[in-house]
Amino acid sequence: MINETSLKVSDLSFGYDNKSILKEISLNVRKGKFYGILGPNGSGKSTLLKNVMRYLIPDEGEIYLFNESIKNMNRKSVAKKMGFVPQKSEMSMALTVYETILMGRLPHIKSQWEGYTEKDRRIVNNVINSLGLEEFKDRIALSLSGGEFQKVLLARALVQKPEILLLDEPTSNLDMNHAVELMSLIKMMTKNNGLTAVAVLHDLNLAALFCDEVVFLKNNELKYTGCPKAVFKREIIKDIYGLDVYIAECDEGIPYVIPKCTHMNEEICQRICKCV
């Protein structure tokens, strides 16, 4: 059960206009774990996510959802198993928070005529309550702050009742408080509900705090994968980002990355590391 594979990416390659974006990526994502996909800008992180959700079609390779090739599944079946939270929604019309979240039940609609059922509304209300969104229910989603809106998008994905949650830079537009709140929610759901989460992230320290496994991409290839403690090494970060860093470690063994800056000499960095 613990090592059950939720998502398997096998030799996935993708490119366009004769340009390779992803080269032979293979990855086993275990059930109930929180995966962080990290790497420099343009390394193919978001493209990998788009391929996994079949928004982009891979040139080569296979993607398996619980051992079933995604190619053989219809869109609704995929959407029932896999939810998606974008970095920024392209929502163009003033739908309310409730209407936006209710949309997450779309893949579960049995009859297009009947539309959403009482059961769908019950699920939506439960998720709204559990994420503390009751007071925003009737507000126009676009009028919310970045953090609140991101929670609405998370709620929409959660009412899909997915087993895998894909998140594309979910914290990029959030302040530290909202970023930690969002990551904590996802972490809690992986631990308590067996949800599998795969998030493209930029913040190494957030990834170290919350992810069970991290995947480093560079130059369109998967370079390193492992738990944060194992892969957050000076030489690996240097290889991936071309940046000199110090790695501190807190009591629980969670690594903390401090970039070496010109205005901070080695002594200051080491002192910071000790404080952490």
Next chain:
Amino acid sequence: MVLRSSKVASVVLLIILVTVFLITISIGTVRIPVEDFFKIVFNNGEVRNSYRKILLDIRIPRAIMAILVGMMLSSSGTVVQAVFQNPLADPYIIGISASAVFGAVLAFLLGLGDIYYGIFAFVISVFVSFLIFRLSNFKGKVNTSTLLIIGIAISSFLGAFTSFAMYAIGEDSYKIMVWTMGFLGGASWTKVGIISVPLLFAVVYFIFHRNDLDAIMMGEQEAHSLGVNVSKLKKRLLIVSSLIVAFSVAFTGMIGFVGLIIPHTMRLIVGYSNTKLLLPTILAGGTFLLFSDTLARNVLSPTEIPIGVVTAFFGAPFFIYLAFKARRKV
């Protein structure tokens, strides 16, 4: 299931629609008592032969035609706006209507019969809507400014052709001129029968996909993640929208603003979700065009004002008012 507010709005609009219908069929150069209409419907009591003729052959088909065309324009406006993710994307503004007129004028110039007007209008408007859709699509996202620019450019280009055709035709150009300003005078039971088929199909299709339409408004990637086949659905919705716009233009000419102001007004009343919006919009579109036609027939009676003039005359200031109101809210 639509929510209560949408149901209330639909019932109120239906009552208004029926009231306007009863008023419009009784007024005109000849005033006919409303009771005569009920006498005819229930086949109960004597009605003057001339009244019966006016009602059955002229006013009722014309009123129904106005309702149906209003429904077509307002529903297609709602759907095109969702597809393009832009509340300004009216079939009239983005050039679908102009291309339908172009098709109909082409059929007229080729000396083809009435039935070909609709076919030509349909084929050309479908082609043009795809052209606009493709040209304004960049990396899977519809570029709003490109869409409007291309729409305006195509409208102008085809408008130039229509103007040239009118110039070349000479005296007979009156027929086309009437068309470009919208005219419901030619309504007949046959025409009502013909346009009710695509309208019924379109309304059923739109309502069937009301939840998918909401998902489309979230952008392609998000709609995809909710299990919607976005490009296929968008294409189909555009074809169906073009179909009904083409039919309405072919039979009644260009009637602007309905597809823009009606969905916009209804959004202020019942919200943006298509699950609540579609039915009230369809009913309000029918009511608005029927009301406009009543004015068109009666304001300068016995002279008739083209209906497109009335819708623009009322629609444009109302639209500006809505825009200001929305701006204050922001």
